[in-house]
Amino acid sequence: MLKQELIAKNPIHHLSAGVEGKVSPRLGLVIARPGLGKTAMLVQIALDSLLNGQQVVHVSVGQSLEKTRIWYDDIFKDIVESCQLSNPYEIYDEVMRNRMIMTFKESDLTRPRLEERLNDLVYQNIIRPGCMVVDGYDFTKLDRQVLADLGEMAKAMDLQLWFSAVSTRDKQQAAGGQVPEPCREVADLFNTVVLLQPGANSECIDLNIIQDDTGGAHHDLVLQLDPITFMIKESC
Amino acid sequence: MRDLAKSRNIGISAHIDSGKTTLTERILFYTKRIHAIHEVRGKDGVGATMDSMELERERGITIASAATHCEWNEHPINIIDTPGHVDFTIEVERALRVLDGAILVLCSVGGVQSQSITVNRQMTRYRVPRIAFINKCDRTGANPDRVTQQLRDKLNLNAVALQVPIGLEADLAGIVDLVSMKAYFYEGEHGDQIRVGEIPDNLKDEVETKREALLDAASMFDDELMEAVLEGTPTEEQIIRAIRKGTLSLEMTPVMVGSAYKNKGVQALLDAVTNYLPAPAEVTNYALDLNQDESEFKVTNDPKDSLIALAFKLEDGRYGQLTYLRTYQGTIKKGDSIVNVRTGKKVKVGRLVRMHADDMEDIEESGAGDIVALFGIDCASGDTFTDGIHNCSMSSMHIPSPVISLAIKPIDNKNQVNMSKALNRFSKEDPTFRTHVDSETNETIISGMGELHLDVYVERMKREYSAVVEVGAPRVAYRETITQRAEFNYTHKKQTGGSGQFGRVAGYIEPLEEGDYEFVDKIVGGVIPREFISSCDKGFHKSMEKGALIGAPIVGVRCVINDGAAHAVDSSDVAFQLASVGAFREGYLKAKPVIMEPIMKVAVEGPTEFQGTIMGSLNQRRGIIIGTTEEDNYTVVEAEVPLSEMFGYSTDLRSLTQGKAEFTMEFAAYRPVPKSVSEELIAEAKKEKEKR
Numbered sequence: 001m002l003k004q005e006l007i008a009k010n011p012i013h014h015l016s017a018g019v020e021g022k023v024s025p026r027l028g029l030v031i032a033r034p035g036l037g038k039t040a041m042l043v044q045i046a047l048d049s050l051l052n053g054q055q056v057v058h059v060s061v062g063q064s065l066e067k068t069r070i071w072y073d074d075i076f077k078d079i080v081e082s083c084q085l086s087n088p089y090e091i092y093d094e095v096m097r098n099r100m101i102m103t104f105k106e107s108d109l110t111r112p113r114l115e116e117r118l119n120d121l122v123y124q125n126i127i128r129p130g131c132m133v134v135d136g137y138d139f140t141k142l143d144r145q146v147l148a149d150l151g152e153m154a155k156a157m158d159l160q161l162w163f164s165a166v167s168t169r170d171k172q173q174a175a176g177g178q179v180p181e182p183c184r185e186v187a188d189l190f191n192t193v194v195l196l197q198p199g200a201n202s203e204c205i206d207l208n209i210i211q212d213d214t215g216g217a218h219h220d221l222v223l224q225l226d227p228i229t230f231m232i233k234e235s236c
Numbered sequence: 237m238r239d240l241a242k243s244r245n246i247g248i249s250a251h252i253d254s255g256k257t258t259l260t261e262r263i264l265f266y267t268k269r270i271h272a273i274h275e276v277r278g279k280d281g282v283g284a285t286m287d288s289m290e291l292e293r294e295r296g297i298t299i300a301s302a303a304t305h306c307e308w309n310e311h312p313i314n315i316i317d318t319p320g321h322v323d324f325t326i327e328v329e330r331a332l333r334v335l336d337g338a339i340l341v342l343c344s345v346g347g348v349q350s351q352s353i354t355v356n357r358q359m360t361r362y363r364v365p366r367i368a369f370i371n372k373c374d375r376t377g378a379n380p381d382r383v384t385q386q387l388r389d390k391l392n393l394n395a396v397a398l399q400v401p402i403g404l405e406a407d408l409a410g411i412v413d414l415v416s417m418k419a420y421f422y423e424g425e426h427g428d429q430i431r432v433g434e435i436p437d438n439l440k441d442e443v444e445t446k447r448e449a450l451l452d453a454a455s456m457f458d459d460e461l462m463e464a465v466l467e468g469t470p471t472e473e474q475i476i477r478a479i480r481k482g483t484l485s486l487e488m489t490p491v492m493v494g495s496a497y498k499n500k501g502v503q504a505l506l507d508a509v510t511n512y513l514p515a516p517a518e519v520t521n522y523a524l525d526l527n528q529d530e531s532e533f534k535v536t537n538d539p540k541d542s543l544i545a546l547a548f549k550l551e552d553g554r555y556g557q558l559t560y561l562r563t564y565q566g567t568i569k570k571g572d573s574i575v576n577v578r579t580g581k582k583v584k585v586g587r588l589v590r591m592h593a594d595d596m597e598d599i600e601e602s603g604a605g606d607i608v609a610l611f612g613i614d615c616a617s618g619d620t621f622t623d624g625i626h627n628c629s630m631s632s633m634h635i636p637s638p639v640i641s642l643a644i645k646p647i648d649n650k651n652q653v654n655m656s657k658a659l660n661r662f663s664k665e666d667p668t669f670r671t672h673v674d675s676e677t678n679e680t681i682i683s684g685m686g687e688l689h690l691d692v693y694v695e696r697m698k699r700e701y702s703a704v705v706e707v708g709a710p711r712v713a714y715r716e717t718i719t720q721r722a723e724f725n726y727t728h729k730k731q732t733g734g735s736g737q738f739g740r741v742a743g744y745i746e747p748l749e750e751g752d753y754e755f756v757d758k759i760v761g762g763v764i765p766r767e768f769i770s771s772c773d774k775g776f777h778k779s780m781e782k783g784a785l786i787g788a789p790i791v792g793v794r795c796v797i798n799d800g801a802a803h804a805v806d807s808s809d810v811a812f813q814l815a816s817v818g819a820f821r822e823g824y825l826k827a828k829p830v831i832m833e834p835i836m837k838v839a840v841e842g843p844t845e846f847q848g849t850i851m852g853s854l855n856q857r858r859g860i861i862i863g864t865t866e867e868d869n870y871t872v873v874e875a876e877v878p879l880s881e882m883f884g885y886s887t888d889l890r891s892l893t894q895g896k897a898e899f900t901m902e903f904a905a906y907r908p909v910p911k912s913v914s915e916e917l918i919a920e921a922k923k924e925k926e927k928r
Contacts, residue, residue, distance in 0.1 A: 058863075065863045065874060093907075101863030117864075120848035126855045 027151045028162040031183055032196035036205050038164040040230030041196065042133040043071050045162055047079070047095065054130030055098040057118065061106055061136035068101050068135075078229050100127050106138055111149035118157065132161045139165045139182045144189075151189050167195075179211060187211065196225065203227050240539070240605050241515045243312040245562070247331055247364070249355045250341035255371045259341060259496040259505075260304075260315060266428065266503055267306035267313070303549065303560050303607050305590045311510040314607040330618060332358055333630070334548045334562040334607065337513030338366045339505065344378035344493070348386040349898070356391045363519075365483050367490050367508050368393070373401050374408045374495040384491050389867070393489040396453040397446050398479070399504065400439060401493045411493060411501050412439060414447045415475050420504065427499025453488060454478040476511050483512045516605025521564055523620075523628040526577070533628070535564040539603035542566050543574065543623040546630035547615050550665045559610045560591070564630065566623065568608070569601040577620045577629055587611040616664045638670050638683035639834035639879055639903050642690050643708035645679060654703035655680070661701075662693055669693060677928070683713060685903065687883070712880040714917065715832040715906055716783030717792040721746040724823035725799070728815035736806035739764075739815035741772055743797035745823045753780055756796040764800040768812040772797055775816025784821065785829055785914075786921035791906075795820065830908040831917055834879045837904040840889065841872045842897025849892050857881035858910070876904055 030041050046056045060068045076095065080088040102117060121127045132154070154161035167180040179187035180195065187193060193211035200206070205225040225232055250256040303316050316331045332338075338359055342352060359366055368387055370380045380401060387395035400412040402419060410421035412435050421431040435443055451470060455462040458478035464470040482488030492508055494501020517537045523544055524530040535544055543566030551558040561568070568574065572585045589596040591609045602608040615621075620629045646652040659671045659682070669684045684690045687710055697703045725742035741764070748754050755773040764772065776795040783790045800815075838859065840850045844866060850873050851861055859877035882901065889897055909917065 065865055069862065096862075097860050100861055103863065103865045105867055117847070120851065124848065124852045124855060126851055126861060 026160050026191035027154055027189060028160065028192040028194070029165060029179075029183060029187075029190045030162065030194045030196065031165045031167050031180055033167055036196040036198070037225045037230035038166075038196065039071055039135050040075060041194070041207075041225070041232070042135050042162055042164050043075050044232055046099070046131060046133050047072070047075060049131035049160070050095045050098055051091075053098075055127045056100070057121070057127065057129040057132045058099065058101045059109070059114070059132065059134045060101060060103045061109055061134070061138070063103065063136055065101050065103050068103070072096075072099065075231070078231055082231070098127070100129075106141075109134075109137065110146060111153055114150070115153055129157075129159055132159055134161070134163045137163055137165070139163075139186075140168070142182065142186065144186055147186055147189055199224060205230075207232065240517050240537070240603065242310060242510075243314070243515060243605060244509055244513055245314045245316070245334065245336045245516060245605070245607055246509055246513055247316045247335040247338040248341060249332075249338055249359070250352065255343065255496050256341045259339075259369070259371060259502065262496045262499060262502045263315065263506060264304065264306055265426065266506065267308050303591055303609070305607070308506045309510060313506075313509065316607070329358060329362075330548045332362045332364055334546065335364065336516055336519045336605075337509070338364050339509070340366045340368045340489075342368060342370050342383050342387075343375075344370045344373045344380050344383055345375050347383045348390045353390060356393075360486075363486060365486055365512075365514055367483070367492060367505070367512060368395060369505055370491060370493045371496055373404055373493050373500070374406065374498045376405050378404045378408075380404075380491075380493045387489065387491065394453065394482075394487055395489045395491050396450055396479075397493075398450065398490045398508070399493050399501070400443050400446055401501075402436060402439065408495055408498060408500055411504060412436075412443050413504065414443065414450050415479075416472055417443070417447065420501075422500045422503075427502070430503060451475070454482060457481040457485070457488065480512050484514050484518060521630075523564065523626070523630050526627045526629055530629070537604045538565055539567045541604075542625040543568060543621065544626055544628065544630065545574070545621045547613075547617060547619045547621065550615075550617050550661075551609075557612065557614070558591075559613045559615060560607065561610055561621065562607045563602060563604050565604045567601055567603045570599075572623070574621045575624045576615050577622060577627065578616070579619075581614075582624070583613050583615075585610060585613075616667065618667060637713075638668060638685060639713050639836075640686060640690065641681050641683035641711050641713050642694075643674075643677075643679040643681055643711075644694065644705040645708075647704050647706060651703045651705065654701045655697060655705055658697040658701035658703050662696070679708070686901075710883065712833060712878075714786060714788040714909075716785050716788050716790045716829050717832055717908075718745060718747055718790075718824065718827035718829050719908075720828050722823045722827035724819040724826075726815055726819035726822050727801070728811055728818055730811075731806060736803070737808060737811035737814070738801075738803035738806035739768070739808075739811040740799075740801035741797055741812065741815045741819040742799035743795070743819070745793050745795050745820065745827055747827075748792045748794040752791040752793075753777060754794040756794060758796055758798040759800065760798075763802070764797070764812070765802055765807070768802065768807065768809065769797075771809045771812035772816045775813035776820050778813070779817050779820035779824075783829060783831075784824055785831055786917050787925075788831065790824075790829075791832075831914050832906040833909045833913075835876050835904045835907050836879050836882060836901040837874070838877045838882070838899055838901040839872055839874050840897055840899040841870065842893050844869050844871045846893045846897055847871045847873065850889075850897060851875075853885075853888060853892055857885070858913075877901075878907075878909070879903075 028045075030038050032038050042058075046058055049056050058068060076092060100121070118129070121129075150161065165183050168182055178184065179193050183193075190211065191213050192209065195208045195210050197206050197208060202224075204227055207223040207225060223232055248256050248260055303314055306313050306315065316335050340352065340356065340359070342348060370383050372378065373380060380397075384395050384397055387393045398414050400414065401408060402410045402412060402421070410419060412419045417435065419433045419435045421433060423429045423431055451461075451465050454475055455465050455478060458474065458481055461470055461474045461478040464474050479488065479490055483490060490508060490512055492501060492505050494505065496502055521535045521537075522532040523535050525533055543563065545561050545563045545566075545568060547559045547561050549560040551560070568585060568588065570585055570588050573582050574585060575582050587610070588599050588602060589609050589611070590599050596609065599608065622628065644655070646655045659680070662669050663671055669682065669689070671680065671682045673679070674681055682690060682693065684693070690710065694705065694707055697705060721744055723742075723744045725740070727740040728737060730737040743758070753776075755776060757769050759769065780790045780793065782788070838854065840854065842850060847864060847866075850871070851864075854861060854873065854875045854877055857877050858881050859875040861873065861875045863874055865872045865874075885899065889899060
């Protein structure tokens with residue numbers, strides 16, 4: 001299989017593709033209870049951008065560089081295995097060349113700091129990201145202004161910015177399709193919000209797009225995560 | 237017979253210039269193994285006792301890990317002095333393999349530096365319990381508290397202070413021991429008169445807080461101590477026992493302070509070694525069972541079991557080759573016969589000695605957990621010895637292949653003889669150091685793991701073997717490989733006059749993912765007679781030595797033959813070898829060959845303000861930046877950079893960051909070079925060929 005087919009076949013493009021299939025700058029959120037595959041989901045979003053020829057910055061809060069790297073290796077391996085790529089090593093090399101991981105301590109992640117880092121990278125022509133994922137950001141201590149700042153920065157730099165958040169136990173949201181705590185107050189800042197939940201009728205994890213204003217996502221489509229590999233697929 | 241429970245095998249590991257050799261020297265002095273103190277950079281020109289190699293004396297660094305024996309309070313202690321530079325990692329790792337506990341020496345000013353991080357990581361990998369010793373508390377700017385905090389933050393150790401220094405910098409007079417709650421003053425010219433006194437008033441508050449922290453941390457490991465603390469009556473023994481438990485489980489790292497150079501706190505450190513570091517029997521060591529695909533099994537540490545021992549270090553002394561040996565189980569006696577597992581050869585133990593840097597004492601036998609030296613045994617470093625019962629190895633047989641090479645040329649005939657003696661010795665001592673003669677240029681090529689690695693051997697050649705050599709520019713060890721399958725069908729024919737030669741070989745070559753070379757015989761119906769199959773194998777294998785692109789060795793090729801032809805009279809071994817060489821040449825260029833270069837994993841650390849500069853410098857050198865780790869005001873940038881671009885990086889980095897950043901690098905993998913570089917290399921190789 002060739003790279004182009006791989007991109008087309010990857011179900012994630014239903015999610016990340018904007019109008020006319022073009023990836024548009026946006027602020028996205030993946031929210032779920034612990035252990036349902038948030039990081040895996042972010043890595044798949046990142047890999048999708050990478051395969052589309054974009055460069056990606058992965059910001060990891062509180063996790064080591066090595067661990068994050070292993071996530072990419074594992075998920076890439078799963079993709080290769082499921083599609084029987086003809087030249088996995090070449091693609092892997094290319095993909096890794098365009099990815100950069102930054103790890104921060106919680107307290108160090110602010111817009112000025114991140115912006116300074118990104119500007120450094122762009123200015124020196126090291127990497128010019130089209131997509132950035134932020135994993136492990138603690139939304140319980142969130143300052144609305146910081147998030148709004150980051151969203152603005154994403155717009156200014158023309159990149160899609162995805163966050164992951166751990167949802168707290170909250171019975172109300174399940175029925176109403178609302179964004180769960182602790183992100184309810186800031187939900188309006190996001191263009192797209194994806195909720196991961198254990199599937200009602202199967203062992204798979206449901207991927208619910210509960211908020212989207214980019215107009216690109218297919219609302220009628222059922223996307224799920226494989227409970228073992230955390231790979232996105234169209235349905236179990 | 238010595239008491240196994242009392243003996244200690246320890247290493248002293250640290251960043252360059254943290255004063256580890258000085259510390260070892262003081263330990264030997266206080267344990268009465270030596271009777272005078274020499275400094276590493278001493279004015280008396282004698283040099284520290286442990287640095288038995290002249291070169292080490294000159295550079296002020298310790299290269300080879302000499303083992304030495306001493307005794308403290310009836311505890312026999314073997315000290316293995318380990319090298320601090322990353323280029324000698326195989327020696328560090330081998331040393332870590334043999335020791336049961338370690339002292340991690342840190343500079344009170346420099347704190348946790350990059351090398352400490354590497355060493356700490358290695359120690360964690362081998363599960364070595366450790367004590368931290370914050371040395372050089374007499375230096376201006378000394379701040380042991382900051383270093384203790386760094387141990388927690390940077391090395392993730394549960395560092396707990398056991399002492400409080402009395403005065404710092406020039407005022408350093410002694411230490412307060414938080415376990416016994418007494419003050420110790422080290423007096424006399426060599427600090428050997430210890431005066432026990434009251435805790436100075438100005439330190440009382442600090443001592444109280446730190447003691448509490450110590451008791452809190454220690455009581456996590458011992459319920460009895462926890463109860464005693466609650467009742468307010470913990471005894472010294474209870475505290476020591478709890479700290480020991482914590483240290484052995486690697487969940488706690490006691491922190492000691494002092495200054496080896498000013499003779500402060502070394503005796504207390506020795507007490508800590510006997511109190512908190514494990515005896516050989518308390519450590520679980522694993523051997524690799526060679527009958528079962530290197531699966532691990534525990535060694536027993538029992539002197540009555542069958543013998544398993546590891547030769548971890550060779551030295552060339554006045555009496556021939558000296559082999560340092562650590563016994564893991566069983567007993568080795570003078571006159572015994574032991575088997576070298578690697579070669580399968582039986583050797584006789586002629587003389588058994590216990591080493592002290594340069595002197596030695598003869599002994600009759602040595603039991604499990606001991607470290608001794610043997611005379612006149614032919615082996616290489618890392619060999620395992622048994623009494624023939626076990627087929628196992630203490631260290632894996634996998635050795636990384638060298639990444640850099642250097643042409644050397646002796647200046648005259650006499651030096652030639654000395655040089656070959658030296659090379660022979662070094663390659664036995666260090667498996668990552670290789671040597672060969674280039675068949676085309678007739679130059680002697682040495683190869684190893686880094687620039688400094690080779691530098692040190694060239695120096696040692698001069699000093700220890702008085703072999704003076706001219707040195708060429710360092711060269712990166714390139715490789716060639718193929719990227720796709722290609723067919724060949726080649727006929728070698730020479731049938732004009734005399735005995736003829738005939739052979740036809742057909743098949744294909746294809747990339748091999750694991751391993752360097754594989755030969756597959758798919759001939760059916762005997763079109764190539766049986767006896768010539770091995771000739772084909774030989775011919776292909778020979779072709780792998782030099783690639784057609786730049787003459788670098790070829791790796792990762794599977795050669796498959798599936799057809800051919802032979803002549804009843806004219807076919808011969810030579811004919812088929814030549815046919816295979818031709819066939820390989822035919823297939824090789826069709827298989828899209830590429831040049832591969834060694835890629836190093838580089839980690840640069842420095843203040844955050846230089847992060848952009850550091851990334852830029854790596855990017856310029858064709859590096860792929862993998863990521864950054866930011867913590868407070870410190871950044872670590874990790875990247876993969878081709879070795880060929882790393883020459884002179886340390887100088888560049890220093891000037892770019894005002895000397896505030898440093899880097900470590902280790903071999904990561906071989907990868908294809910980019911097209912532009914590949915063309916350059918091919919043009920260069922062509923030019924050189926024409927020159928000849």
